[in-house]
Amino acid sequence: MGGNHDLPSLPGYKGEALKILREAEAQAGDLIRIFKDGTSYEGVLMPRSEYGDERHIVIKIRSGYNIGVRVTADTRVEKVGAGAKVTFKPPPPPKQRPNLPRVSILSTGGTIASRVDYRTGAVRPAISAEDLYSIVPELSDIAVIETEVIFSLFSEDLTPKHWTRIAETVAKRIGEGVDGVVITHGTDTMAYTAAALSFALQDLPVPVVLVGAQRSEDRPSSDAALNLIGAVSAAAEAPFAEVVVAMHETVSDNAVAFHRGTKVRKCHTSRRDAFKSVNVNPLARLADGQLTMLTEDYRKRDHDRELTLKPNFDERVALIKFYPGMNPRLIDLYVDLGYRGLILEGTGLGHVGRKCFPSIRKAVERGLIVAMASQCIWGRVNMNVYTNGRDLLALGVIPLGDMLAETALVKLMWALGETDDPEEAKALLRTNMAGEVSARSIYI
Numbered sequence: 001m002g003g004n005h006d007l008p009s010l011p012g013y014k015g016e017a018l019k020i021l022r023e024a025e026a027q028a029g030d031l032i033r034i035f036k037d038g039t040s041y042e043g044v045l046m047p048r049s050e051y052g053d054e055r056h057i058v059i060k061i062r063s064g065y066n067i068g069v070r071v072t073a074d075t076r077v078e079k080v081g082a083g084a085k086v087t088f089k090p091p092p093p094p095k096q097r098p099n100l101p102r103v104s105i106l107s108t109g110g111t112i113a114s115r116v117d118y119r120t121g122a123v124r125p126a127i128s129a130e131d132l133y134s135i136v137p138e139l140s141d142i143a144v145i146e147t148e149v150i151f152s153l154f155s156e157d158l159t160p161k162h163w164t165r166i167a168e169t170v171a172k173r174i175g176e177g178v179d180g181v182v183i184t185h186g187t188d189t190m191a192y193t194a195a196a197l198s199f200a201l202q203d204l205p206v207p208v209v210l211v212g213a214q215r216s217e218d219r220p221s222s223d224a225a226l227n228l229i230g231a232v233s234a235a236a237e238a239p240f241a242e243v244v245v246a247m248h249e250t251v252s253d254n255a256v257a258f259h260r261g262t263k264v265r266k267c268h269t270s271r272r273d274a275f276k277s278v279n280v281n282p283l284a285r286l287a288d289g290q291l292t293m294l295t296e297d298y299r300k301r302d303h304d305r306e307l308t309l310k311p312n313f314d315e316r317v318a319l320i321k322f323y324p325g326m327n328p329r330l331i332d333l334y335v336d337l338g339y340r341g342l343i344l345e346g347t348g349l350g351h352v353g354r355k356c357f358p359s360i361r362k363a364v365e366r367g368l369i370v371a372m373a374s375q376c377i378w379g380r381v382n383m384n385v386y387t388n389g390r391d392l393l394a395l396g397v398i399p400l401g402d403m404l405a406e407t408a409l410v411k412l413m414w415a416l417g418e419t420d421d422p423e424e425a426k427a428l429l430r431t432n433m434a435g436e437v438s439a440r441s442i443y444i
């Protein structure tokens with residue numbers, strides 16, 4: 001892929017506003033003049049949100065402010081000048097140096113694969129892994145890069161079926177002998193995908209590195225280039241063979257942290273160092289071209305190890321966050337919908353209100369697996385301390401130690417995708433498969 005990517009001409013416009021703009025043959029990005037009530041307004045035609053109303057035209061006026069002009073019967077629009085057509089042409093890819101390690105970059109979408117249209121302010125997923133490679137030519141000094149677009153989606157639109165596709169593609173590339181795999185991904189649900197791949201790709205011989213960006217790569221403040229360089233370096237040379245997330249270690253542009261796929265969480269909406277390892281140290285960091293392991297406890301790279309692919313997930317698992325006053329019938333609803341597992345995100349050490357107990361009992365009796373993670377994020381559940389915890393254990397709720405609630409959700413989906421036997425699935429849930437439970441939680 002690569003090359004030019006055209007945008008729709010009047011995004012978000014409908015009804016009256018769309019009609020009058022079409023008549024004027026205007027497109028988003030064009031300079032237009034709107035005449036109304038004896039006044040005229042001139043500016044660049046902006047795209048609108050698809051939830052915008054049908055009556056307003058939004059333009060960016062010379063001062064830089066956006067204004068909305070309501071379309072009335074006597075409103076007229078004239079196109080003053082065409083905006084330059086929005087296209088993106090990456091520079092030619094850099095020359096490969098054949099003796100370097102082989103790294104496969106798979107793109108799935110997200111901000112790291114987006115560009116800002118500066119005339120209109122819209123951010124769109126528009127560039128492929130190959131384009132990224134062209135934009136960050138330093139990558140050619142680190143590895144011989146092969147690129148592939150798996151799909152191009154914002155990560156909130158991904159489902160477990162996408163995790164399966166990613167896992168299968170990674171397995172294929174590893175089977176072809178690459179030294180590591182990088183997956184570019186939207187940051188919003190990157191931690192879920194990281195957990196999913198950690199369970200789906202067992203006995204990894206080489207690293208699998210998920211990478212994203214909080215700001216698209218064409219913005220001056222972008223974190224994309226450093227993250228990508230870090231990710232490719234780790235895929236090419238890191239001593240570990242695990243699924244990790246590579247993102248800025250701090251807000252400064254000088255170090256990348258590698259977080260274990262089952263222990264990582266997006267903890268900030270916009271900072272570059274949004275990703276944190278929870279209850280453990282990051283696996284490794286890269287600064288000044290030097291990769292340093294931060295723990296001794298990791299699976300070592302070994303090309304001869306045979307990957308085991310277990311890519312199935314059962315979507316009939318829910319993550320239920322308990323809150324004061326929660327209606328227990330919400331639990332019944334999942335049972336009635338035929339769900340096979342529930343992860344409760346309980347309070348503190350692992351509690352839900354007693355009002356929920358009859359519904360939990362019913363769920364367990366109907367054969368659902370019910371397990372407990374904490375909504376505290378840091379620390380671990382301990383359901384032996386208070387009566388409510390002990391009673392929940394007696395009902396058959398499985399305590400999950402310091403497993404993140406999101407990881408627990410993914411793991412139970414995976415366990416039930418692996419086996420139809422609930423007892424076997426429970427045994428998988430209780431076994432530490434990919435570092436999702438730590439022996440003790442460190443206080444960071």
Ligand code: GLU
Pocket residue numbers: 109110111112153154155156185186187188189212213214215
């Ligand atoms: N919400 C989008 C996503 O997760 C964009 C955010 C990002 O990539 O950082 O794909």
